[in-house]
Each structure stands twice: as C-alpha cells, then as structure tokens.
Amino acid sequence: MGRLDGKVAIVTGASRGMGESHAKRFIKEGAKVMLTDLNEESGQKLAAELGDNARFTKQDVTKLEDWTRVVAATEEAFGPITILVNNAGILGPVTTTVDLDEEAYQKVMSINADSQFLGAKSVIPSMLKAGIGSIVNISSLAGLRANYGFPSLAYVASKFATRGMTKAIAAEYGANNIRANSVHPGFINTPMMVEATDEGGGDALKEIFLGRLAEADEVSSLVLFLASDESSYITGAEHKIDAGMSAH
Template identity: 80%
Template structure:
C-alpha cells in the first residue's frame, strides 16, 4: 500500500477502524471520517502521521467534496476509497417500517456510496489508478427472514448493483470497483443488534463463530492493493459459508 492514498468512512469503530489500521500498517496514507469526532481523533492520534481525520456526514455531497479536497491537499490524489459507513436501522417488518427510517437507512448505506464514488473518481482519474471497495453485506446477496429489515436488505443489494455498474463504466480509467459482503462480524453494531455470541445467528454459521473485524480487513486490504489488479465488478463474500446454503 506504499504511495496509496485512501479515504475510509465510518472509521470510528468496528470494521472501519480495523480497515484503517491495516491499510496504514501496510503503508497507506488515510483520511478517517465519521460522525463521531472523538473516536476518529483518538484513532488518528494512535495511527500517527499517515492518518488524518475529519467529521463527515456521508449523505451530504458538499462534505464529500470537502473530504476529497482536504485529502488531496494533505496526501495527494485519492487512489483508494473504502465506503464503509453504514447503519442497521430498526428491525421491523415492511408494513411496520416507518418511511423516515427506510429513507435514512438507504441514505447512509446506499446513497452515500454513490456520493463517495462520484466525489473520488475524478481524483482517481488524475492519478491514473484507483480501487473502490463498497462494503455491502450478506444481506446484499439474500434476504434473511426476521433480520434485518427490508430497508437494510434494499440498501445492501443496491450497493452490489452500483458496484457492478461503476466497475463497467470506469475500468478503462484503471479504476476498479468491488463489493465486500460480510456475514456476522464481531463489531459493536452486531453486538448491539444481537449479543456478544451472535444470538440466534450462530446456528447459521458453519464455522461456529463470529468473524473478527480484522478478518474482513484482510479482504479489504487485498482489494485495495495492486495484488488484486485484475479483479473488478465482483462481490466478495466473507460469511463462513452462510450464503452456500
């Protein structure tokens, strides 16, 4: 990851923080963004000179433009984007799901990824290379009765589709776009939704355990790096075989 310049959203905790640690460990320069200023400030201080942070609402395009401009000023053209920010939203059946909640989940999980790609692609074109990693979910491959909600499933399916469309559009610019589909990962968001053992989900996991965030980061690192130079437009499952059934 030497000479790579990355933006990672939702970097304050969980998978986002793990991705930031791995990319910086491998030599990247990284802008961390989140709505939680304390979390990303502390992480940036931990990670040193190759990390910077900024508070960002990923649903606002003007903030995306600011983040890209600040990153270019500090580190140079953006060559990696990890669209990691996301929320689970309320667990509710479709007829009981408030429209406001549905739109909020889609704004953060789906629309923000469109805005992120729109904002960074010109910088990647100037650099002549780029890798975009959109964090989707196992729920972007299949619905799972009872958990999560239709809103979450809709947003994560959309992430997969946008990934494929953008990959086709920008392959000639040497910009690759891939999606990552984690299953049940031991993160604060998952623990809040289930429990530390994964709740009822554990029975569906063939390896018999939740994944650790760093296991997902290994895949993100691979896709962000030149080691995956001929991989684009693909969905990459990391779900302990749950989607094999």
C-alpha cells in the same frame, strides 16, 4: 515494503468497528489514510494514535458538501486519492415492512446506499488524476439474499443497491484503470453486531460453519487485498466473507 505503499485512501465510518480496523491495517501496510466519521472524538483520537500517515475529517456521508470537503482535505494532505472504502453504515430498526416507517427507511437507504453513490461521484475525479483507483463498497450478506426475517427490508434493499452501484462503476471506469468491488460480510464482531444480536439476529449464529463471529481484522484482510494492486484483475465482483453462512 508495505502492500499499500504509495496509496492514498479514504475510509468512511472509521471511528469504530470494521472501519477502524481497515484504517489500522492500511496504515500498517504503508498507505496514507483519511479517516472520516460522524463521531469526531474517537476518530481524532484514533488518527492521532496512527501517526503522520493518518488524518481525520468529520463527515456525514449522506452530504455531498461533506464529500467535497473530505476530498479536498485528503488531496491537500496526501495527493490524489487511489483507494475509497465506503464502509459507513447503520442497521436501522429491525422490524417488519408494514411496521417500518418511511423516515427510517429513507435514513437507512441514505446512509448505506446513497452515500456510496456520493462517494464514488466525489472521489473518481481524483482517481482519474492518479491514473489508478480501487473502490471497495461494503455491502452485506443481506446484499445477496434476505435472511431469517432479519434485518429489515430497508437494510436488505440498501445493501443490494450498493452491489449494483459497484458493478455500474466497474463497467464505466474500468477503461480508466479504476476497479470497484463489493464485500459481503456475514456476522462480524463489532458494536453494530452486538446491537443486532440483541435484536434477534442471534438465531442465525448456528448457520455459521466455523461456529463463531468473525473479528473485524479478518474482514480487513479481504478489504486490503481488494484495495491493493494484488487484485489488479478483479473488478465488478461480489466477495463473500461469511464462514459458509450462504452455502446452505
């Protein structure tokens, strides 16, 4: 028996990195999963490898009309949605506030934060039909504190925003059996992190108690728990997965 038997999930940013890992783990545990991403080629290939319980829809998470299309396609394929993992995100430029241009700031806010509002707005009606729901918003350690002058103000602000939205959703929809939690990863071995360490994030590595980056699958274990009914009394909470980085 799978830990997500009977569940219908949307995972955004699922063509690579942590989103890919979460989608794989969800399928393994019996869920039906709609993978979405801007990158159509890898997403289609991955969904085909994962079999009949996986589908892919191309989506820009910043567009409400894309969300409407993804929800309709998921319901048509699998029925009402019970899990949403708002995972898609970008690092954006690593630069000081004075040098951060307004367009870059807006882009980071839009992809990392506004998308999670649009996701909740679009998916909650389906969860209300199902009578149950779990929303897992991927934030960051940067959603709890600023870090070594890295990453940018925009990234920090976007990840604080997702944490606040998570609590608002938990408060509003708890009575409807819909839970919402935020996940705050430290340094995870994904293409985004390779980019980030090139940009100077490498200095932070010495702060990790376990002395290594996490593999994406280690984050999937936490996301799986929060998505499943095993976490039925957990909502409105922050969940750090950082090997002690924030314990200093």
